[in-house]
Amino acid sequence: MQQLTNPQHPQSPAISSKFQWAPPPDFAGFRGKSGDFVYLRELPGSENINGFTDFTFAINATVKEKFHLAVSFFSVDKQIANNIVVGRAASADADYFVGSIDSLQIFNYVLSPDEVLYLSTQPPEAAAAAAAAATATGPTPGGERRTVDGRVCLSPCSPQEPFLLQQQQQQQQQQQQQQQHQQQVAMRSIQxxxxxxxxxxxxxxxxxxxxxxxxxxxxxxxxxxxxxxxxxxxxxxxxxxxxxxxxxxxxxxxxxxxxxxxxxxxxxxxxxxxxxxxxxxxxxxxxxxxxxxxAPPFKQLSCYSDGSFVMQMKTGDLMMISCPLGCLAASEAVVYGTGK
Missing domain, CATH: 2.170.130.20 (LCCL-like domain)
Structure with a gap:
């Protein structure tokens, strides 16, 4: 079976897709009529594309003239499902595709420009044959690999960029502080x-x-x-x-x-x-x-925190505050008033 080899990386594995479709010999074609469409979920292997957060559609089609189209998508909070319709955008007749789709390949990663260009040079028969030989491995070397937070790996992927690692550490510190605040409130409450x-x-x-x-x-x-x-x-x-x-x-x-x-x-x-x-x-x-x-909202204070936050409160509002130990030794902290 023929495989498509990335010309920029001739020693790399074949460019492999996770799903492929080509019209069977008895397919009537996409004539713009009701029923001229294909449900991918009814085809074997379509379950393999469920859950992709980044993917590429590579299509060989003809509308007056032949063309190759590649569409890539990436999202950290959205996933692809296998309920994709080929040849129809909606239920209205005007939204049916008129033309020929010779092959469709779905990749579970974002193709690099070199890979898209190479696929465009391959005849639909070769693309379909290569897609059928797709393996269960991840994105091929030379592809546009991404980390889980969406960063493109221009070099071998590292666990975290410094600013992202710092952001993650700050979030963890905030969570720890919130937990400590809750524990402090619980200690001061009557259980x-x-x-x-x-x-x-x-x-x-x-x-x-x-x-x-x-x-x-x-x-x-x-x-x-x-x-x-x-x-x-x-x-x-x-x-x-x-x-x-x-x-x-x-x-x-x-x-x-x-x-x-x-x-x-x-x-x-x-x-x-x-x-x-x-x-x-x-x-x-x-x-x-x-x-x-x-219970009123809770605010963690330092020995040098002032009361400016009360300017955002209404008369009668309450605020629970937590103060650290050792504030009597905070010589630069100032107090105005008598407490009466």
């Missing part, structure tokens, strides 16, 4: 069980005081848990169930929320809240109450 109520000793304080809490997942499934009130709840109510009911927790997987203490009310209404949670009524006056708000 609750689904059954824990506002009567916990940790919630002793005056009206208006707030406490950061961390709730587990699936508290909406917990049994025999008290929840009385709507927006403002009795002190013996489950804090985490109240967080779900009020919408302070946006999903059932749990997370951080802010408990705020209030004075007691004369009565508490029942209501159907978020996530399908239903609360009960309480008609007896209570001494204490609480509400649950979404």
């Amino acid at each position: 609750l069980a689904c059954s824990d109520s506002g009567l916990l000793p940790a919630f002793r304080g005056f009206s208006g005081e707030s406490f950061l809490v961390l709730c587990p997942s699936d508290c909406h499934k917990a049994k025999k848990i008290i929840l009385k009130g709507n927006h403002v709840y009795t002190a013996d109510s489950s804090v985490c169930l109240a967080a779900l009911h009020s919408g302070a927790l946006t999903n059932i997987e749990g997370g951080f929320a802010l408990l705020v203490l209030h004075n007691g009310l004369n009565s508490y209404a029942s209501a159907t809240g978020k996530h399908g949670v239903i609360s009960s009524a309480e008609l007896q006056p209570q001494i204490r109450s609480f509400s649950v708000l979404p």
